[in-house]
Amino acid sequence: MDKLVSLCKRHGFIFQSSEIYGGTGSVWDYGPLGVELKRNIKDHWWRVMVQSRDDIEGLDAAILMHPRVWEASGHVAGFTDPLVDCKTCKGRFRADKLEDARCPQKPSKRPGEWEACALTPPRQFNLMFKTFMGPLEESASVVYLRPETAQGIYVNFLNVQQSTRQKIPFGIAQIGKAFRNEITPGNFIFRTREFEQMEMQFFVEPGTDMAWFETWKAERMAWHLSLGLDPDRLQYHQHTNEELAHYARAAYDVQFDFGGSLGFQEIEGVHNRGDFDLTRHQEYSGKKLEYFDQPNNRRYVPCVVETSVGADRVTLAVLVNSYREEIVEGETEGRTVLGLHPALAPIKAGVFPLVKKDGMPEFATKLAADLRSRIPVFYDESGSIGRRYRRQDEVGTPFCITVDGQTAVDQTVTIRERDSLRQERISAASVSEYIVTRIDR
Amino acid sequence: MDKLVSLCKRHGFIFQSSEIYGGTGSVWDYGPLGVELKRNIKDHWWRVMVQSRDDIEGLDAAILMHPRVWEASGHVAGFTDPLVDCKTCKGRFRADKLEDARCPQKPSKRPGEWEACALTPPRQFNLMFKTFMGPLEESASVVYLRPETAQGIYVNFLNVQQSTRQKIPFGIAQIGKAFRNEITPGNFIFRTREFEQMEMQFFVEPGTDMAWFETWKAERMAWHLSLGLDPDRLQYHQHTNEELAHYARAAYDVQFDFGGSLGFQEIEGVHNRGDFDLTRHQEYSGKKLEYFDQPNNRRYVPCVVETSVGADRVTLAVLVNSYREEIVEGETEGRTVLGLHPALAPIKAGVFPLVKKDGMPEFATKLAADLRSRIPVFYDESGSIGRRYRRQDEVGTPFCITVDGQTAVDQTVTIRERDSLRQERISAASVSEYIVTRIDR
Numbered sequence: 001m002d003k004l005v006s007l008c009k010r011h012g013f014i015f016q017s018s019e020i021y022g023g024t025g026s027v028w029d030y031g032p033l034g035v036e037l038k039r040n041i042k043d044h045w046w047r048v049m050v051q052s053r054d055d056i057e058g059l060d061a062a063i064l065m066h067p068r069v070w071e072a073s074g075h076v077a078g079f080t081d082p083l084v085d086c087k088t089c090k091g092r093f094r095a096d097k098l099e100d101a102r103c104p105q106k107p108s109k110r111p112g113e114w115e116a117c118a119l120t121p122p123r124q125f126n127l128m129f130k131t132f133m134g135p136l137e138e139s140a141s142v143v144y145l146r147p148e149t150a151q152g153i154y155v156n157f158l159n160v161q162q163s164t165r166q167k168i169p170f171g172i173a174q175i176g177k178a179f180r181n182e183i184t185p186g187n188f189i190f191r192t193r194e195f196e197q198m199e200m201q202f203f204v205e206p207g208t209d210m211a212w213f214e215t216w217k218a219e220r221m222a223w224h225l226s227l228g229l230d231p232d233r234l235q236y237h238q239h240t241n242e243e244l245a246h247y248a249r250a251a252y253d254v255q256f257d258f259g260g261s262l263g264f265q266e267i268e269g270v271h272n273r274g275d276f277d278l279t280r281h282q283e284y285s286g287k288k289l290e291y292f293d294q295p296n297n298r299r300y301v302p303c304v305v306e307t308s309v310g311a312d313r314v315t316l317a318v319l320v321n322s323y324r325e326e327i328v329e330g331e332t333e334g335r336t337v338l339g340l341h342p343a344l345a346p347i348k349a350g351v352f353p354l355v356k357k358d359g360m361p362e363f364a365t366k367l368a369a370d371l372r373s374r375i376p377v378f379y380d381e382s383g384s385i386g387r388r389y390r391r392q393d394e395v396g397t398p399f400c401i402t403v404d405g406q407t408a409v410d411q412t413v414t415i416r417e418r419d420s421l422r423q424e425r426i427s428a429a430s431v432s433e434y435i436v437t438r439i440d441r
Numbered sequence: 442m443d444k445l446v447s448l449c450k451r452h453g454f455i456f457q458s459s460e461i462y463g464g465t466g467s468v469w470d471y472g473p474l475g476v477e478l479k480r481n482i483k484d485h486w487w488r489v490m491v492q493s494r495d496d497i498e499g500l501d502a503a504i505l506m507h508p509r510v511w512e513a514s515g516h517v518a519g520f521t522d523p524l525v526d527c528k529t530c531k532g533r534f535r536a537d538k539l540e541d542a543r544c545p546q547k548p549s550k551r552p553g554e555w556e557a558c559a560l561t562p563p564r565q566f567n568l569m570f571k572t573f574m575g576p577l578e579e580s581a582s583v584v585y586l587r588p589e590t591a592q593g594i595y596v597n598f599l600n601v602q603q604s605t606r607q608k609i610p611f612g613i614a615q616i617g618k619a620f621r622n623e624i625t626p627g628n629f630i631f632r633t634r635e636f637e638q639m640e641m642q643f644f645v646e647p648g649t650d651m652a653w654f655e656t657w658k659a660e661r662m663a664w665h666l667s668l669g670l671d672p673d674r675l676q677y678h679q680h681t682n683e684e685l686a687h688y689a690r691a692a693y694d695v696q697f698d699f700g701g702s703l704g705f706q707e708i709e710g711v712h713n714r715g716d717f718d719l720t721r722h723q724e725y726s727g728k729k730l731e732y733f734d735q736p737n738n739r740r741y742v743p744c745v746v747e748t749s750v751g752a753d754r755v756t757l758a759v760l761v762n763s764y765r766e767e768i769v770e771g772e773t774e775g776r777t778v779l780g781l782h783p784a785l786a787p788i789k790a791g792v793f794p795l796v797k798k799d800g801m802p803e804f805a806t807k808l809a810a811d812l813r814s815r816i817p818v819f820y821d822e823s824g825s826i827g828r829r830y831r832r833q834d835e836v837g838t839p840f841c842i843t844v845d846g847q848t849a850v851d852q853t854v855t856i857r858e859r860d861s862l863r864q865e866r867i868s869a870a871s872v873s874e875y876i877v878t879r880i881d882r
Contacts, residue, residue: 009600009604010604011604012498012600012601012604012605015597015600017502017503017505017506017507017593018506018507018509018510018596019596019597019600020596020599020722020726020728020730021507021509021510021596021725021726022507023507024503024505024506024507024574024584025574025575027503027505027506028503029500029501029502029503029593029597030500030501030502031498031500031597031600031601031604032498032499032500032601032604032605033604034501035499035500035501035615036499038501051813051817052813052814053813054809054810054813054820057453057472057473058473058476058477059470059471059472059473059476060470060471060475060476060479061458061470061471062458062465062468062469062470062635063618063635064458064465064468064620064634064635065458065459065465065468066458066459066462066463066464066465068459068462069459069462083576092576125576129572129573129574130572130573131570131571131572131586132570132571132622133465133466133570133622133634134466134622134624135524135533135566135622135624143465145572145586152458152470155459155460155461155462156456156460156470156472158461159450159453159456159460159472160453160472160473163450163451163452163453163472163473163474164453164473165823174476177504177618179505181573181574181575181576183575183576193505193574194503194504194505281461284462285461285462287461289461368495369495372492372493372494372495373493376492379495382606
């Protein structure tokens, strides 16, 4: 993980937020390559979940919502971690994670290990960030930064259904930021206080919910595989009765093996939430949230099957999955490769002149400019050709195109494939088509 | 505007946030069509500003930043509105906008109009939303929701420059949410407390800043025209000395004429900010933010030319610009049209069977499914064909394809163009290509 964090900073995938000020706790910024990688993942999700289907509608609800939403959802009362204070060192720790905590006065010791430790009984601490809307700092204007995007979908259920005239079963999907004031965030972008979710809520007729739950469980695993994640690093984890939220009828996590001390961890949750959410919002808002089933002339509150992915976690999974160090046959120096799926790679091709003379830079610059209107490419003329290849290997670029002495003769270039290291000679005019057909899914 | 707000709700462009709870003040949610329209606008900006150029890098910095950032930027001290309290009615009003305010006790009267009004002297009220990070609610952990995305770019200037090896002049661009606790928000999505910015900061050598300022002023106007905004509704507004921020060397707004009482209003700002921002962050962070100009062997703090667009404002401008009601020649009933640029339209084509028999629904359903893998289409078989056309006119769909009796004979369909109402007969197999060539820029 340390090597990956270092590569991410060096090549502009991910920087620590406000680094010049010493950083902001567990908040990260996506750099030039990171923003494109994450965009490619999000766009792929949007295409698969929304644009390629006629039974799922998109939504982009605001982060700030009416505070009653979080009473109805149960977050005001129950979205808490138990905390204890130490009267000796004044530290504050999660009561259920004391073994991971460190005493601020004696970092080598763990709270609870010494007699001097004076821990208070656990108190519940709410994980929602709160702020104040309007010019008065009083309780009437308290609003929360949403801890999940799902509630924006539930409260808009009828707005979406009526404006699109969708019939059940149908879904509503959205991508957006959420915030949790985690006490113990960490592991790079795995658990952060500001994160991005890709959530889809599928509204179904009661009684059909378990069948739809199974369908979505399978669909979502297929999506993770389509990113190029190693099947051996993916597994389902079924929630036990203790893990299951009180309203949930069934829940599976999709877990990815991040390796090291992290191991298998949740990257997506698939939940059968029953009719809990819409029923609660009916109750708290006083507005009916029923669906009218015209053919059968009856009204009911739909059940919800939820699929909820962390965009940052999937991005991390994709990075971890693709990182490798290897010795190339016949070479002494090793290379580091991000073996990203070509559709996800931030840069699709590096374009290089073999040397900085004989018109090669001019030809390569023009080729890069032509390609750029269609695919993201990177022009590089600095350093040895081997070093330029290695740089593109490290950021996951699937192809490298080199303009050489032969190019001026017959308008051909070499094209090198990142993983196989195979080189072909093709006409410069066909490069664009060559790459597009190989990066399309 | 009222008609547009109503259309936006009816067709699922924009809903009031948390509407079932009575709404959240001046916060809005984008519905199924709104999210696609806004995505198309944002993607166009990203393509033009980042992906099609080799001198601008993308970034996605977090909303939560180190609090010192906002001291350096001047927001903690100076991002304020002057407020007065009325001791009689307990209302709070903007001192500089008293003429627009209404007394909460007597809404027909304006504060200041009666002798009974007891207004306090103006006090400065900070517009940043503040919240608390970490488990302790004390001043050490106060963080702000960013009121602009620009600072995320400044603090990452060297991270981006070094990881990409860009040479000055170059830019950093980002799209993201920002928050301002406005006292008097309003006008639909024009001024909201939560909004999305598309900002680009271009770093240049001191002395070249005014030339770059002129370049970007022209480039950005061209971008707004490329959205299909009416040239007569666009103008520059040059900041007077009174309007100019103390650090700014020159500033122009791009204004759009929203009509009605709103009139010409800012949708984008182009600013020559000099070296103010990087110099302040150097000072507050104690970290050098200088660029090393290798050929000339000198170090300097670059100047910044900023282009800052409101994504929601541009979306509103596009909606206002495209909304029209008209009488079609030879028809008695009028129609409402969103004359959106085809590249921005959320749905590119409606696909209809003329009647629900003779295999037409089956043919049309299959055609719609085939098209959907390439372009967003909407299948509709309910109501008269005229009504289905009108529905697509209202949401800005540029083409409608009808499967009729002739289709079974020769595999042709009619294709109707939204604005000219011209209908052509073309082969069903060529529909995809027909549309793609007409929506591409």
